[in-house]
Amino acid sequence: MLRSALRSFSSSSTTTRRTFSRSAIMSVPIPNDFNKDLYVPLAQADPEIQALVDRETYRQFRGLELIASENLTSLAVMEANGSIFTNKYSEGLPGARYYGGNEVVDELEVLCQKRALEAFHLEPKTWGVNVQPYSGSTANFAAFTALIQPHDRIMGLELAHGGHLTHGAFTPKRKISASSIYFEPLPYQVDPVTGLIDYDALEKNVKLFKPRIIICGASAYPRDWEYARLRALADINGSYLMMDMAHISGLVAAQVQNDPFEHCDIVCTTTHKTLRGPRAGLIFFRKDKEADLEKRINDAVFPACQGGPHNNTIAGIAVALKQAATPAFREYATQVIKNTQTIGEELVKHDYKLQTDGTDNHLVLWDLRPLGLTGSKIEKICDLAHITLNKNSVPGDKSAATPGGVRIGSNSLTSRSMFEPEMRTVADFLHRAVQIGLQAQKEAGSKLLKDFVARLQGDGEAAKALAQLTKDVHEFAERFPLPGVPDSASIKRVE
Incomplete structure (x- = not known):
């Protein structure tokens, strides 16, 4: 009954929808002064928030999102989500x-x-x-x-x-x-x-x-x-x-x-x-x-x-x-798995340990404990290099406060039209991050996170290597369009 009613409504309202276009609505005069702000675009109404939007857009564009619970949604989804509903x-x-x-x-x-x-x-x-x-x-x-x-x-x-x-x-x-x-x-x-x-x-x-x-x-x-x-x-x-x-x-x-x-x-x-x-x-x-x-x-x-x-x-x-529900999405999902497996295979080539020795899905769980590094330290290095991933507990950890691994997902990078060759580059970035971490820990002479971060922000070898990694990540990421942004080349550079 409900569906037939909705079909009836849809049919009866066709004329109404054709009559009232968006341009016609916008041509209606604003009746009073105190409502004028309701018609002003964000950049004019709130430049401070617009600046944050611009910064976040640029952050996503120039960085690599590897958090397994994130993705980059489509322009159409964003338009619907920001709609008058x-x-x-x-x-x-x-x-x-x-x-x-x-x-x-x-x-x-x-x-x-x-x-x-x-x-x-x-x-x-x-x-x-x-x-x-x-x-x-x-x-x-x-x-x-x-x-x-x-x-x-x-x-x-x-x-x-x-x-x-x-x-x-x-x-x-x-x-x-x-x-x-x-x-x-x-x-x-x-x-x-x-x-x-x-x-x-x-x-x-x-x-x-x-x-x-x-x-x-x-x-x-x-x-x-x-x-x-x-x-x-x-x-x-x-x-x-x-x-x-x-x-x-x-x-x-x-x-x-x-x-x-x-x-x-x-x-x-x-x-x-x-x-x-x-x-x-x-x-x-x-x-x-x-x-x-x-x-x-x-x-x-x-x-x-x-x-x-x-x-x-x-x-x-x-x-x-x-x-x-489209064939294109099935191709996307298939590629997500291929991309994640490629990252895992490349990390294994460097003798790193993965939970279950690989993956069947969109993520790999990388166990850093054999290296004497924590997930928190690698997350921090990657953050500074604009590679976003998250520290994660691995089975056998004694404390969630110092997790022994990181979780890596390929959802977002696959949405940016990256394939296996690009995943090999990403895996190399991750390998470099670990080497920087080992160097920073050596320079610090301590396993405390605050001493570790101080070396990354200092003037030693670890800090220099991190600066080069960051530059390489930016140059690599900006070669790929950002979903939801029709013209990624026009993204405003905001530091």
Whole structure:
């Protein structure tokens, strides 16, 4: 009924849309002085913010983004995300809002739902989706709220072994996330030798702990998932199987990773990362799992966990999902994996240690402990050289404050049309960063971070090598266009 109503609205409003063009609206005179600022562009209305936009644009253009949880979205997504849909409040669901004036928003949300199912090759009779979550974290917590009760048990991959904060992260001294505050978590781990998920140990603990939810998915795990085996483990105690595919959702949509929808009850995701949309979240749910599951999911999103949806972001998601359903996007996702594997292979040639000795997806986890360096130090060197990556715990770390590795992703560089030859250059930059780190640590005569940074900013060999690396990174990065900027050559140089 809702869809037929929306089709009717769309058809009846065609004349209206043709009559009122943007140029016609802009020709209407402003009726009073105190509203004149509402029509002034950003550069004129707020030069200070415009300057920050210009600086960030230049930073992204002249640098190399290697953070695995980031990407560079399209011009069309940015236009939709910055559109007039930001004005509309629309608590509720299509056809059942708490505010009037949502005819067009209803059409938008239904279209976004349709595109979400199409992008992930799902039948609407079997799967539904809520497109309103503000982020992947809120999507995860809404799913928990819908599925289980406070103090029920959950099992997710341990944070130090590549899991995510929202999968039940805690320390002996502190419950870190809401999922550990409101529920009872028991993390599972990777094998300390191979770095792969220890499914045998997980099975033993599932039988003992009897969790209500088993969570798969990770923040720093470079391999694919064995969903059939996880399904069998969930069925031991009648547990829900929930996948958080935030990092690999674009690879799943492109069908270059195993398909979680074949075996999971709930699949949550962010919409940026490999999916290359704006920053938000989605919750997919099996309609045939339980009769009231759709209502429970929708009620958990609103009103239980958040307020009215951000319709401008939903518009951006819809655009990204349309793009993700194209053959070109599948080529992109395939290249992401090739690029990441190339970086990994080049690092291995220098005898560096990678978790699991390689990767199947968009990231590599680089273990720096054999070198006597911390992830914090390499992150700092790379930041100064305008290579953006993040320090990351690796299995076996004794303290999250001094993580032993860094996480590297190729999403953004692949979006800048870089291929295997460019990845070899990037890997060489990373190798040079490590050599600079070793030299700085030697010059400092100390392993303290403050002494290390002082050498990088001093006048010794490490500082000179860093200056040359920075120059080389800038010259290399500026050869490639920046997505979302129609004419990258016109980007304003701002220091």
